Amino acid sequence: MPLPAHVASLDFARLPELDDLRILLQQHQSQPSPMAGWMTEIVCAGCTGNDHLWQDLGLWSRKDLSALMHDNFRPLAERNTKDMKWKKFLYKQMCIGEGIYVCRAPSCEVCVDYAACFAPEA
Template sequence: MIAAVSAPLETNHSAAIRYAQLMQHAAGWGNDHVFACMISSLCAVTNALPDWLGLEPAAFHCLMRYHFPGLNLGNEPNIQRPFPIQRRDEADELVRLMLMDKAGASPSEVWMAHVIAAGCLANDHLWYDLGLWQRADLTDLMRRNFPALAARNTKDMKWKRFLYKQLCDAEGIYLCRAPSCAVCSDYHACFNSPS
């Protein structure tokens, strides 16, 4: 069973209440805590994730049944913040990068790759945009879900920058200094743009 983690003082009160509700239904899997943080932050509109954590609604409901059986949030995670479709290629590349090194221990890893990719499309620190309550949660989930990828982050680089650097390295772009692909002048060299 996963031990409950209390929210830091700056966490929104409604997010803390939702977190407690989620953890009461937690199945005991390794990603329960981080998904509870993300979902409670999304419901309280205190993170930057799109509706349904950036997942399709059916995938979100599968995640809920797996991690929080017996709890139905209805449409609450649909806060009218759609996924930025114009950046789908970028998100897909990030998902592929993570899934190449998934642990292979849980179906959660696929959902997590999609959620992290959606979080990478926002503009703040990744842990914050995901609705996590501390950076250490992001490091832990990266090690648990994508251990070989996480092991390559030998210099404790910020995770969003690290993921984009991995994409740039794979494409042979070694001077990338952009904090995200949205502001990079080489965006079209890395991702196919819709015609």
């Protein structure tokens, strides 16, 4: 029996990182509450998808995701001062937290992959 399309599109290689992502989001909740816990789990689940996070969460636009992040994870969202794509931003924050710097460029502005991280999302 084939997997349903929504399950087949998940990136199971990301599952080991979900605990670290969950901790990052929990540490930056705007206000700890049951709803904040649910939003943490929802965002973690969205990060296992292969599209932009706003698409994986079923939102209408990246603007909606930015509002969700600011409402639920304000301390973390306020760090995204250059409007980096959210999934890339979250993973970069996890790497920074672990002292892992995978980017070869000294800053995002001079990186050859700048457009992949900061380009507008359709």
